Amino acid sequence: AQSVTQLDSHVSVSEGTPVLLRCNYSSSYSPSLFWYVQHPNKGLQLLLKYTSAATLVKGINGFEAEFKKSETSFHLTKPSAHMSDAAEYFCVVSPPKGYSTLTFGKGTMLLVSP
Amino acid sequence: KAGVTQTPRYLIKTRGQQVTLSCSPISGHRSVSWYQQTPGQGLQFLFEYFSETQRNKGNFPGRFSGRQFSNSRSEMNVSTLELGDSALYLCASSWGGQATDTQYFGPGTRLTVL
Numbered sequence: 001a002q003s004v005t006q007l008d009s010h011v012s013v014s015e016g017t018p019v020l021l022r023c024n025y026s027s028s029y030s031p032s033l034f035w036y037v038q039h040p041n042k043g044l045q046l047l048l049k050y051t052s053a054a055t056l057v058k059g060i061n062g063f064e065a066e067f068k069k070s071e072t073s074f075h076l077t078k079p080s081a082h083m084s085d086a087a088e089y090f091c092v093v094s095p096p097k098g099y100s101t102l103t104f105g106k107g108t109m110l111l112v113s114p
Numbered sequence: 115k116a117g118v119t120q121t122p123r124y125l126i127k128t129r130g131q132q133v134t135l136s137c138s139p140i141s142g143h144r145s146v147s148w149y150q151q152t153p154g155q156g157l158q159f160l161f162e163y164f165s166e167t168q169r170n171k172g173n174f175p176g177r178f179s180g181r182q183f184s185n186s187r188s189e190m191n192v193s194t195l196e197l198g199d200s201a202l203y204l205c206a207s208s209w210g211g212q213a214t215d216t217q218y219f220g221p222g223t224r225l226t227v228l
Contacts, residue, residue, distance in 0.1 A: 032214050043118070043204060044219040051214045090157065094213045099170050102147075102206075102217065104157035 002027040002093045006105035014113050019063075019078040021108045023091030026072065033074045034092040034102070035065055044090065050074065052096065061085070086112045116141065118207050118220035126226045132193040135223045137205030139186050143218075145211025146188040148180060151202040151222070160203075163188055164211045192225075200227045 007022040025031060032051045036044040048059025055067040065076045074091060091105040119138045127133050139146050148160040159172040163182035180190040186207075192199055202224050206217035 034216075036219075041221075043221040044206075046216055046218070049214075049216060096213060098213050099162060099164075099211055101159055101162070101170055101172075101213075102149075102157075103159070104149075106156050 002031055002095065002103050004091050004093045004103055004105035006089075006091050006108050008108050009106065010109045010111065012111040012113065013081045015083055016080050019076070019081045019085065019110065021076040021089050021091075021110065023074045023076065023105060024072050025074060025091070025093050027093060027095075030069070030096050032094040032096055033065075033067060034094070035059065035063070035074075035076050036090045036092055037087050038090065038107075039087045047076070047089075081110075081112050083112050083114065086110055118205060118218055120203075120205050120220040120223050122223060123221065124224045124226075126228065127195050128228050129195055129197060131195050132191060133195060133225060134189055134191050135203055135205075135225070137188045137190075137207075137220060139188070139205075139207030140218055143207035143209055144186050145208045145215070146182055146186065147206045147208075147211070147217060148188070148190050149204045149206065150174075151204060152200075157204070160190065162211055169211065195227045197227050199225065201225060 003026045005024045034049045035047040050067045058064045088107045145164045147162040151157045162170040182188045202222045204222045206219045208215040208217045
C-alpha cells in the first residue's frame, strides 16, 4: 500500500521569498513521486517527477524537489515565489513498476501576496 | 500536439439520472485513467484503460463504469446519480500507462447533481 501526506493545507508567502511545500510518503517499496499543480478551474499540470534516478529533481517554472529515502520525504521548493505560483499543489505517489495508479495527497494551497 | 480534451466541461443532472463523460487522449497515448476530485475526499482513482481493456479499478461502486474505444478515446458512465457524485471528473492519458509514465490531465468535467 502507498500513501502521501502533505503536511500543510495552506502556505502563505510573499512574492520574492522562498517556497517550501512539504510531502511525506509511505510505501513498501521505492516509489515514483510526482508534484502536480492545479490552477483554479484548470486541470493538473506536472511540475516534476522522481523515478529512482537523481534524488534532486528539477522541474518547470523554477521548482525542484529532493527525494530523501531516510526521511521518506519529497519536499517541493522554489527560491523565489511569483504571483503566478498561487495555486494548489499535489504530491503524488505511484508504484515503481507495473500499471500507474496515482495516489494523491490532500493538496497544499499556496497563497502569494505582493 | 493537442492536449487531453474532455467533454462536456460542465454538466447538471438530477438524482437518479445517468451521465456519460467523454475523454480524448493525446494523440499516440493508449492509456486513459479517470479520477474523481471532491473537496472532502480529494483526488481518487476510478479506473484505467489500455487498448480497450480495463486494467485497474479503484474503490468505487459498480454505478461507475467506463470503456475505451479502438482510437483510445474513453467514456465513463455513472448510473443512478447521487448527490455525492457531484465532483470534478478528470481524465489523464499516458503513452503506456506504466507507473513511471507521465500522466497528462485534461481540464475536467464539472458534474453537479441536484
